[in-house]
Amino acid sequence: MEGMQQLKDDYPWTNTPLVVGAPMRLIALADMAVEISKAGGLGFIGAGTDTSTLSSDLLAAAELFYDANIKTSNGVLPIGIGFINWGADLGTAVPLIEQFRPAAAWFFAPTSISSLCDWTNQTRKVSPQTKIWVQIGSVQEASKILLAARPDVFVVQGTDAGGHGLVRGASLTTLFPEVTDSVHRTCRQEGIPPPVLVAAGGIVEARGAAAAFALGASGIVLGTRLLASPEANVSNGYKSEILRVSDGGQSTVRTKVYDKLRGTTGWAGTHNARGVINQSYVDAMAGMDEENKKLYEEEIKKGEAGWGAAARMTTYAGTGVGLVKEIKPAGDIVREVREGSRLVLHRLSSSAIVGKL
Ligand SMILES: Cc1cc2nc3c(=O)[nH]c(=O)nc-3n(C[C@H](O)[C@H](O)[C@H](O)COP(=O)(O)O)c2cc1C
Known part of the structure; x- marks a missing residue:
């Protein structure tokens, strides 16, 4: 459970297990990201391919945090920003990362490994406290990115996920453990610490979250579930x-x-x-x-x-x-899934499945 401890160290205002709000493009904005982080999760603003309103979104988030009394260890803004790299503008993004110092920058779908490295290197240069998250959907993608970009976190996205992902995918049940084994093997060989692995895709409530933790995830990401919240910027x-x-x-x-x-x-x-x-x-x-x-x-x-x-x-x-049945505030969703998953795992640990070892 080193990954869970790492997340707690890096984002000290969060509660374990970590629930993350996906950076849904122009849907997860300041309101959603801030409410998620205030509830002990990690919220992301979804800039996606469009950085034109990112400055005002970040300003709005900073204002919403003004009297929130959130504990960060290094003065970062306690939310992340998500970019879809093939379309986002690096020249606009980097000065904003430098100015607002988000806790994390989430990258997805770069045109090449070298362009991804431009983003990660420039982010690290202007804001060393900002952790690098990269969303991947296959073992192959993870291996290509691991040593080149040395991410702090891999978001392993299974094919159940809403929105964009790989055409040829696999469910978290098979993908997550295989990515874990492959990443850990390479890191052992290279003598480097492994990135934290977080699960995304098809997790909408406590049972799915608990299943992801059983697969070895250190945190889980909610996308679809958060669309049914007052904070989601959709009609x-x-x-x-x-x-x-x-x-x-x-x-x-x-x-x-x-x-x-x-x-x-x-x-x-x-x-x-x-x-x-x-x-x-x-x-x-x-x-x-x-x-x-x-x-x-x-x-x-x-x-x-x-x-x-x-x-x-x-x-x-x-x-x-099909498991989303009500509109609920984003912060309440985060608390429900986090506490509910703990309950599911607690029940399992005292059930006949575990029994006497
Ligand atoms: C409406 C919508 C928009 C999304 N936009 C982005 C995005 O801009 N960038 C990104 O990295 N992922 C995006 N995603 C994917 C999420 O990051 C995440 O992988 C996915 O939502 C997890 O699966 P779930 O929807 O089953 O929770 C989006 C997902 C949805 C549903």
Whole structure:
């Protein structure tokens, strides 16, 4: 459990086990990130590919923390920032990292290892206290990045995750232990300390979180679950969809269709995104192309009515969406999942499964 202790040392205001709020692009903003950290988790602002409002988001977060009395060991801002590297602007990001010194910078989907290293090196140079998190989705990705970028934390993303991830993925159940073994083997060979490993993808409540801890995760990430919070910067139509949809393996799909409709076409062929199946997807599968984009653009004008099974606005969400049943404040979600997972593990430890060893 060295990883859990490392997280506690690095983010001293947090409670163990660590619950992290995913840096959902332009959805997880100051309100969400701050509420999560105030609840003893680690919140991230999701800048994604767009750093144009990051300065005002960080200022808003700093103001929200003003009288919060949060304990940080080294004067960092007790939240992180998430970047989608292929599209984010390094030149805008670095001065903001230097100015605001976030506790963590989360990187995802770089165009190359050398461009990822530009981000990690420059971040470390201007703000050595900022920990480097990198989200990966395969053993191969982890091995390529490990020695080149020496991240403090790997976020291991399973294929159940909502939003973008690898087209060819595996569930956390197989991916997490294999990444752990591979990373630890390399670190032993190289004589370097291993990064902390955190799990993401399909974790929405206490049982899933407990399962991730059983797999060896030192912390867990919530994305989809936090979409159903007042702090999520999405329309009520999106939130209603999250509450309506069940049976995520059937009702969501990994696809590039939504990127195409939305014009977010900079993603490499290796990545697609998981979202709720709607009319746009059905029509795309039936061969509709240009007309589909036109219909999508008309749907935008409908506002909240644009979401739903027979509608066309995109609802990125993971397979855990069926377990999300209510809108709840982000801080309460963090406390519920953290304390609930402890209870699940406590019950297991005194159950017949463990018995007498
Ligand atoms: C709506 C949405 C937007 C996301 N945006 C980002 C992003 O900008 N950057 C990133 O690294 N991950 C992003 N993710 C993926 C999360 O970091 C995380 O891996 C995922 O949400 C975990 O799975 P879950 O949704 O089942 O909790 C997003 C996820 C969702 C649902």
